[in-house]
Amino acid sequence: MTVMNKQKNRDIIRVLAIDIGNSTLSYGFFQSKKLVKTGFFSIVDIRNYIIPKLFNNIIENGANSNSLQVIISSVVPEITKKVIALIKKSDQLISVYVIGQNVCLSVPMKYNRKNIGADRIVNIYGGLKLYRQPFLMIDFGTAITFDYVSKKGVFEGGLIVPGVHLSFNALKNQAALIPDFKQLQAVRSLIGHDTKAALSSGLLNGFGALADGLISRFHSWYGKMTVIGTGGFVTKIKPYVTGFDIIDPLHTIRSLEIIYQNEVSKKEEIL
Structure with a gap:
């Protein structure tokens, strides 16, 4: 791979968007703002530490560089911790952002x-x-x-x-x-x-x-x-x-x- 191609590869921002619900975990993998892969699996699988190979493969796509960014929305704190632990185990340099923790959204609302x-x-x-x-x-x-x-x-x-x-x-x-x-x-x-x-x-x-x-x-x-x-x-x-x-x-x-x-x-x- 040429120096130019290596630099281009580093500049590609990969975003793994994860939505953790009460029943399923859904995800979408973006490259340069384009959605290239999606999937979901049961929360039961996470609770039993059975992580599908596909999920690991997605992380590995960006794990060798600083370009993989993970953003998580979750209503199950216990599962959030396990998912973050899995990501960090893959590579400590991967940035993880969690809605309501290190990402706060300013949405006008009358709701509590x-x-x-x-x-x-x-x-x-x-x-x-x-x-x-x-x-x-x-x-x-x-x-x-x-x-x-x-x-x-x-x-x-x-x-x-x-x-x-x-x-x-x-x-x-x-x-x-x-x-x-x-x-x-x-x-x-x-x-x-x-x-x-x-x-x-x-x-x-x-x-x-x-x-x-x-x-x-x-x-x-x-x-x-x-x-x-x-x-x-x-x-x-x-x-x-x-x-x-x-x-x-x-x-x-x-x-x-x-x-x-x-x-x-x-x-x-x-x-």
Whole structure:
């Protein structure tokens, strides 16, 4: 490799954006601001110290230089510590930035800042940079959050609803005759002809109707707005919701990269 190529390789900024939720850890790997790889795995795997090879490979892509930057949004402090330990074990020189710890976001809001999850702040920050206001950000994760941002760019507040899989697991654990199956099946009809189909349709159509109903109420209360769907379950619920204007399952990951560019990289350049 020539000296020029070596210098060019060092100048390529690699950003690993990690979103740690209650059920899954999602990640996106960026090179020169371009998203080149994404993935996710279960939080259970982290708790059991089973780290997928893919995750290690991503870290190794930048571990031999100072160019790998890691930015993390997390609602599970215990897992955050384990992930940071893994990264530092790979290379002590890798920079790690955690929302709410060494990266603080200034987002205008009327919500109590002391008890809002980092993921919601990250989503709103990204929404303010990517979309016209007002907007409603709906995140389908372990919980479903509906967060409204006004025309003035102020986070006015939101709603929290138990998520689809949370409801699914609660019913399986409490109802003795529910058959044991792990994944909801896509449904073409409103009604099911066996318990698995009936439960799948009830949850998918039910939560789809819940989303549309709440979207309608937000429109009634606050007028016209852009409705954005994101989160790990948004792709599966998409066929059952009519009120989305934009769907981006990777919105949180993209928002983390935007935060790195705006709140970390630019400030370091100033310093």
